[in-house]
Amino acid sequence: MPGTKKGFTLVESIVTLAIFTILLLVVYQSSATIIKSVRIYRESTTVASLADQYLEIARNLPYSQIGTLSGNPHGYLPDLPNAATTTINGTNYKAYYVISYVDDPSDGTATTTDTAADDYKQVKLYIKNLSTNVTTSFFTNITSKGLEGMSSGGALSIKVFNAVGQPVPNATIQITNASTSYPINLTRTTDANGNWIEVGLPVSSNSYHIVATKAGYSSDQTYPISVSNPSPTKPDATVANGQVTQVSFSIDQTSSLTFNTLGQTCLPLSGIGLAVQGAKLIGTPNVYKFTNSYTSNGSGQVALSPIEWDNYTPTLTSSSYMIYGSSPIQQISMLPNTSQTFTLELGPKTTNSLLVIVKDASTGNPIEGASVTLATTTKITAGSIWSQQNWTGGQGQGDFSDTTKYYQSTGISTTDLPYAVRLSNSNGSTTVSSGWLISSSFDTGTASSTYSTLSWQPTSQDPAATLKFQIATNNDDITWNFLGPDGTASTYYTVPGTSINAVHNNNRYVRYKAYLSTTNNSKNPTLTSVNLNYVSGCFAPGQAMYAGLSAGSNYQATISMTGYQTQTISNINISGYNVLQVSLASQ
Numbered sequence: 001m002p003g004t005k006k007g008f009t010l011v012e013s014i015v016t017l018a019i020f021t022i023l024l025l026v027v028y029q030s031s032a033t034i035i036k037s038v039r040i041y042r043e044s045t046t047v048a049s050l051a052d053q054y055l056e057i058a059r060n061l062p063y064s065q066i067g068t069l070s071g072n073p074h075g076y077l078p079d080l081p082n083a084a085t086t087t088i089n090g091t092n093y094k095a096y097y098v099i100s101y102v103d104d105p106s107d108g109t110a111t112t113t114d115t116a117a118d119d120y121k122q123v124k125l126y127i128k129n130l131s132t133n134v135t136t137s138f139f140t141n142i143t144s145k146g147l148e149g150m151s152s153g154g155a156l157s158i159k160v161f162n163a164v165g166q167p168v169p170n171a172t173i174q175i176t177n178a179s180t181s182y183p184i185n186l187t188r189t190t191d192a193n194g195n196w197i198e199v200g201l202p203v204s205s206n207s208y209h210i211v212a213t214k215a216g217y218s219s220d221q222t223y224p225i226s227v228s229n230p231s232p233t234k235p236d237a238t239v240a241n242g243q244v245t246q247v248s249f250s251i252d253q254t255s256s257l258t259f260n261t262l263g264q265t266c267l268p269l270s271g272i273g274l275a276v277q278g279a280k281l282i283g284t285p286n287v288y289k290f291t292n293s294y295t296s297n298g299s300g301q302v303a304l305s306p307i308e309w310d311n312y313t314p315t316l317t318s319s320s321y322m323i324y325g326s327s328p329i330q331q332i333s334m335l336p337n338t339s340q341t342f343t344l345e346l347g348p349k350t351t352n353s354l355l356v357i358v359k360d361a362s363t364g365n366p367i368e369g370a371s372v373t374l375a376t377t378t379k380i381t382a383g384s385i386w387s388q389q390n391w392t393g394g395q396g397q398g399d400f401s402d403t404t405k406y407y408q409s410t411g412i413s414t415t416d417l418p419y420a421v422r423l424s425n426s427n428g429s430t431t432v433s434s435g436w437l438i439s440s441s442f443d444t445g446t447a448s449s450t451y452s453t454l455s456w457q458p459t460s461q462d463p464a465a466t467l468k469f470q471i472a473t474n475n476d477d478i479t480w481n482f483l484g485p486d487g488t489a490s491t492y493y494t495v496p497g498t499s500i501n502a503v504h505n506n507n508r509y510v511r512y513k514a515y516l517s518t519t520n521n522s523k524n525p526t527l528t529s530v531n532l533n534y535v536s537g538c539f540a541p542g543q544a545m546y547a548g549l550s551a552g553s554n555y556q557a558t559i560s561m562t563g564y565q566t567q568t569i570s571n572i573n574i575s576g577y578n579v580l581q582v583s584l585a586s587q
Contacts (some may be wrong), residue, residue: 024566045335046088047127051138054084054095058123059142064140068097068123070185072175073121073200080126081185090439092130099123100188101199102141154239155199156247160190160212160220163252163309163336167194171214171251179207202240208237212249217307220249229283253337254306258316258502259448260343261296264324266448268300269346273317276302278310293317309336314344322349322577324547325382325540326451328533329357329366330579333499337486341502343450345540352549354578356381358542358559361583363455364497365531366542370561370584379544383536385441389529399477400440406512411435421527423516430524434517437527438480444536447475447508452533452541454512458526459496465525466517468492471500471505471532482513498533510534540556549574563587 035560058066058077067075069082078084083096091570102122114177121142128135153244160171169192177184180202188196201208211221223232237245261272278290290310294302313331316323324347332342358370358381370381391414393404411432421437461467470482470492484491487503489504492515504510510530516525533541549555553573557580560566564584572580 012048039046042089042169043129046091047093047129047136050086050088050093050095050127051125051136054097054125054127055123055138055140058099059140063121063142066099066123068099071099071118072184072186072198073099073101074182074184074202085130092126094128094130096126098126103197103199105145106193107313108480130427132248146493148339152263153200153202155244156194156201156210156237156239157244158188158190158196158198158210158212159246160194161248161250163250167192168217168251169194170216171212171249173210174213175205176209176514177202177204180204197244202239206236208245210238210247210249212251215249216253216306218254218306220251222247223282229287231284232287233281233283234374234392237345247471252309254308254341254579255334255336255338256303256305257307257312257332257334258341259294259296259303259337260301260341261300261302262343262345264345264347268296268298269321270296270298270300271318272296272300272321272346274302274344276304277313277315279313280310300369307334308391309334312342314342316344316346318347321346322547323354323355324545325355325543327450327535327541328499329540329542333497335485335498338499339487339502340499341450341505343535346544347547350547350549352551352574352576352578354546354549354555354572354574354580356544356557356559357499357579357581358544358561359581359583361585363457363531364583365453365455365533367561367564367584368541370542370544370559370564372544373558374546374555377546379546380540381544382540385535385541386444386532387529388439389553390419391437392419397440400442407438407440409435409437412516419528421514421516422524423518425524429521430518431521433519433521434515436516437514439512439514439530441477441509441511442532443477444508444510446536447506448536449505449508449510450508450535451504452535453497454493455496455498455531456527457496461525462520463524464518464520464523466515467525467527468515469530470495470513470515471504472513473504473510474506477509480511482511534583551575558580559584 065075068072068077068079068327071079077097080096083094086093100122102120117337123142124139126135126137158173162168169190171190173196175186185191190196209222213219222234222236223229224236237247239245259274261269263269273295274363275293277288280289281296282289296302311331311333321338323344325345327343356372358367360367365385368381368385390404391406393402395406395408397405411424412435413422423435424432472480472482483489485493485498485501487501512530514527518525536543549572553571554568555572555574558568559582561584565587567584
């Protein structure tokens with residue numbers, strides 16, 4: 001209609017506004033991306049420029065001066081403790097070097113024996129943005145013709161291995177020396193073979209302190225000669241001109257050890273003073289690596305974690321108690337990466353006493369049920385052993401009642417003479433390369449059982465044959481999960497007499513599983529007996545305590561057990577707390 005004015009409808013206005021908003025968001029995001037890219041590019045350009053400057057400083061130094069203030073090789077370049085700081089466009093940066101000698105294998109000499117393994121220097125430069133804490137690294141190699149055959153300085157060849165002698169890669173090596181003309185503080189990392197060689201070190205006698213560590217592992221080190229340790233077994237190292245000094249360290253995964261202090265009624269005792277000593281020496285004659293004192297908590301426990309593998313012996317420091325028995329006996333052998341328990345049965349302290357420990361002469365296992373007569377008093381050794389020496393009854397038995405039967409097997413023969421568990425065989429050769437046998441279920445009588453050691457015969461096999469075990473426990477006599485010494489299904493008991501992992505404690509029923517294998521069908525692994533030591537409740541295996549004795553040397557003890565030769569010991573001198581160990585031979 002003539003004279004009528006048209007405008008945007010409401011819908012058209014909303015659509016237009018939405019399109020405009022989307023365009024603004026696109027422009028904003030594009031701008032933010034561009035700004036971020038510019039910032040990243042500017043940061044990388046700044047860091048690269050700084051790196052170029054600092055690397056040029058190193059390249060332009062005389063070769064002999066390329067080193068760090070507290071490192072090896074020594075020089076005047078800043079290291080981490082003495083980092084250089086610079087500010088660019090309001091941002092602070094920290095720069096430091098790590099410089100090390102590098103041996104060139106093309107010269108035909110081995111790193112571990114080359115006394116001049118310093119063919120060139122590797123320069124690592126680190127630039128850290130102090131605002132973002134982002135560190136960027138750069139490296140270069142700098143050589144000097146004719147460096148081999150330096151007239152001064154020596155080398156340290158360091159090897160780190162575990163408890164069974166296998167190399168430990170990526171272990172941290174800390175080398176310090178405050179006796180040289182400049183302080184040395186070096187941090188190095190072992191290679192895939194557990195080795196590191198540090199060359200070009202100044203000559204110094206018994207002053208290079210070296211520590212080997214790794215996350216989750218124990219530590220090992222050299223020790224200075226001191227008043228408290230005048231004869232270290234591994235003294236601080238000496239470096240001599242043109243010589244390679246070799247130092248070895250042994251570290252492995254740490255474990256946990258719990259001491260339970262119980263009274264004669266099996267209730268926990270708190271506030272008990274306990275001194276624990278390891279067997280490893282750091283000095284002669286008797287400077288021990290581990291010796292500490294503790295007090296049991298409200299649950300009657302002393303928990304040590306982490307702790308390294310060793311043989312640990314506890315002694316009481318509390319004046320009102322003494323040890324009436326323990327499980328395991330007297331000391332515990334800790335393996336790497338395990339969790340184990342040491343139970344101490346305590347009673348009132350008397351002026352004079354005698355703890356009798358009765359063991360099997362051939363196996364070293366404690367004997368349960370042995371009769372011990374001292375003067376006119378007869379006691380029976382506590383503790384328990386589940387033993388099996390015969391499997392000729394065959395498989396199919398769920399619960400251990402017939403001592404000649406077992407639960408299940410595959411690839412196993414048990415009826416060939418002489419009787420033993422072997423791989424299936426014919427004509428003197430094995431017909432399978434591997435097999436296993438699962439025992440019947442053994443009832444310890446209580447869910448408070450503690451399992452101590454597993455042993456077997458024979459104790460060794462032909463190198464081509466393998467015999468190993470796992471243990472399973474439960475309280476329902478149904479659920480069977482077989483585990484090794486570290487408490488997982490991936491490891492096996494391979495050494496007779498090994499302590500059983502504490503994960504099995506407080507379970508009533510137990511089974512063992514024997515694994516047999518061979519790489520030579522004429523070499524058959526053999527199993528003739530299995531012994532599993534356990535404590536049902538808080539009783540001490542193979543031990544009998546006589547408290548409240550009179551002092552004197554006129555005591556006589558007679559020890560007897562069915563199937564063993566009786567032994568009589570005369571003129572036993574009683575003075576204070578005494579321990580008598582008796583080994584009984586089979587008849």
